[in-house]
Amino acid sequence: MAAHGKLRRERGLQAEYETQVKEMRWQLSEQLRCLELQGELRRELLQELAEFMRRRAEVELEYSRGLEKLAERFSSRGGRLGSSREHQSFRKEPSLLSPLHCWAVLLQHTRQQSRESAALSEVLAGPLAQRLSHIAEDVGRLVKKSRDLEQQLQDELLEVVSELQTAKKTYQAYHMESVNAEAKLREAERQEEKRAGRSVPTTTAGATEAGPLRKSSLKKGGRLVEKRQAKFMEHKLKCTKARNEYLLSLASVNAAVSNYYLHDVLDLMDCCDTGFHLALGQVLRSYTAAESRTQASQVQGLGSLEEAVEALDPPGDKAKVLEVHATVFCPPLRFDYHPHDGDEVAEICVEMELRDEILPRAQNIQSRLDRQTIETEEVNKTLKATLQALLEVVASDDGDVLDSFQTSPSTESLKSTSSDPGSRQAGRRRGQQQETETFYLTKLQEYLSGRSILAKLQAKHEKLQEALQRGDKEEQEVSWTQYTQRKFQKSRHPRPSSQYNQRLFGGDMEKFIQSSGQPVPLVVESCIRFINLNGEDPLVEGCTAHDLDSVAGVLKLYFRSLEPPLFPPDLFGELLASSGTPSWRAWGRTMSQSWKPRCPHRRMTWRGSWRLWPALPTRAAQPRS
Known part of the structure; x- marks a missing residue:
């Protein structure tokens, strides 16, 4: 059928x-x-x-x-x-x-x-x-x-x-x-x-007798x-x-x-x-x-x-x-392509x-x-x-x-059109x-x-x-x-386990600070120092704009992944209100007073990271865009 x-x-x-x-x-x-x-x-x-x-x-x-x-x-x-x-x-x-x-x-x-x-x-x-x-x-x-x-x-x-x-x-x-x-x-x-x-031998005698025939x-x-x-x-x-x-x-x-x-x-x-x-x-x-x-x-x-x-x-x-x-x-x-009897290939191989x-x-x-x-x-x-x-x-x-x-409109001029020279032409x-x-x-x-x-x-x-x-x-x-598989197999080494019991990315900053004893997380300090040195990486010779962008991206990713966030949601209104402060120093004092009773560890982290930016005080008098 x-x-x-x-x-x-x-x-x-x-x-x-x-x-x-x-x-x-x-x-x-x-x-x-x-x-x-x-x-x-x-x-x-x-x-x-x-x-x-x-x-x-x-x-x-x-x-x-x-x-x-x-x-x-x-x-x-x-x-x-x-x-x-x-x-x-x-x-x-x-x-x-x-x-x-x-x-x-x-x-x-x-x-x-x-x-x-x-x-x-x-x-x-x-x-x-x-x-x-x-x-x-x-x-x-x-x-x-x-x-x-x-x-x-x-x-x-x-x-x-x-x-x-x-x-x-x-x-x-x-x-x-x-x-x-x-x-x-x-x-x-x-x-x-x-x-x-069928060639699986049942007994030793049977294998001895029929072995050559089965192998053939x-x-x-x-x-x-x-x-x-x-x-x-x-x-x-x-x-x-x-x-x-x-x-x-x-x-x-x-x-x-x-x-x-x-x-x-x-x-x-x-x-x-x-x-x-x-x-x-x-x-x-x-x-x-x-x-x-x-x-x-x-x-x-x-x-x-x-x-x-x-x-x-x-x-x-x-x-x-x-x-x-x-x-x-x-x-x-x-004309459409008509594959033959189940042939699913419809393109040139x-x-x-x-x-x-x-x-x-x-x-x-x-x-x-x-x-x-x-x-x-x-x-x-x-x-x-x-x-x-x-x-x-x-x-x-x-x-x-x-x-x-x-x-000329006369008939004489019209008769000349049928002359012999005109016909030859x-x-x-x-x-x-x-x-x-x-x-x-x-x-x-x-x-x-x-x-x-x-x-x-x-x-x-x-x-x-x-x-x-x-x-x-x-x-x-x-x-x-x-x-990539060969390279991954050659270069893969066992990664050392973390010495802290709290997550760095996507975790709670206060718990991590209490667990590690660091006033400012090391990743924040390293990224800020790298950016502050205008891309001069002490670990790698030569630095490009791509490296600087990568470090800034790591810092941004860390702050965005914090749970709870660095700025509490209830401070959002005060943060917007303080944006009209005429100077950076006044804005810093205002935010410090707002943070102090609510999240002291994050406030300390923010103050510590703020000190790592030596260029910011020189720009305090400059207008903000």
């Missing part, structure tokens, strides 16, 4: 692990799907905007009627943005994402438009629509590459999780072998005890016990190594999972958004500039659209997406047999950690510089359109942007990979350092205990 119960528990733990891994796989697949949905949403949004620009250019000549129809068409139909349930939820509340909010403000501004010029029609149908198409291509390319990179990171994460399962199975197998070897050892020891019990049997039993003892120690050492590997793998997996969910996913989302908000803002700013220079009546509507453009917030959009898909992007539960193996490993991990930290920091610096350069290239792509509006910028983008993705991959390795190395390093510190502390405690 116990074996069946143990089997059911192991199956339950295995089922729990498989469920956890299955849940993680589902989350990872949903993350890929969410990234694809966000990329599709952006591409569809850009296609909607590009189509809007072209149709807007066509209806510009039809004035207010055409503009009103256009606005109603895009407002009433679902469009490409309504192709999925997630898109519908964002579309119902466009303020959730800043690009959708810009789109809603743009439609509202279109309803306010009544007339446009031919120059604005050329701008809308030409550079702005083309720029939106380029942005859509950039978004699709970035999303595809980011998805491939995330798929690679997920495969590495699942591989680490699979290695954790392998380490767990190895640990369980070695632990089972250790348990079986221990059981065999115990059985051999019991058999040896039985043989030893006992020797065989002893060899069997030694053999099984060696086998048990071998399996126990293997079990300890397997458990250490399992714990290290467990820490590494938890660190990798946490790093992926808390850092890598967010960086990949940032990668998907790279340049999108900036480029979209540049297009919309170009549109607002064209509108403002075409008709002054559009100022109010353009102000609203400008506010929406300024509200483009990549971190805010990322936070909103994470909030909507919280179940997909939240980190899973940490640094035994004497393993210390020579673990210490070089910890040093190797430390060196790798330092090297990896430096490499990751350098890659991160390069990554930030590359991202800044990429954003500058993206921002410079719309400069020609804005410059053409700033030089735009082509060069496009090539430069793609090269910078490829280099940025390469560095991002290196940085994410290095940070994942760094997190795993850091987790292993912390575990090993904790284990080594714990082992050093245990060794120091054992060594110090042995040292």
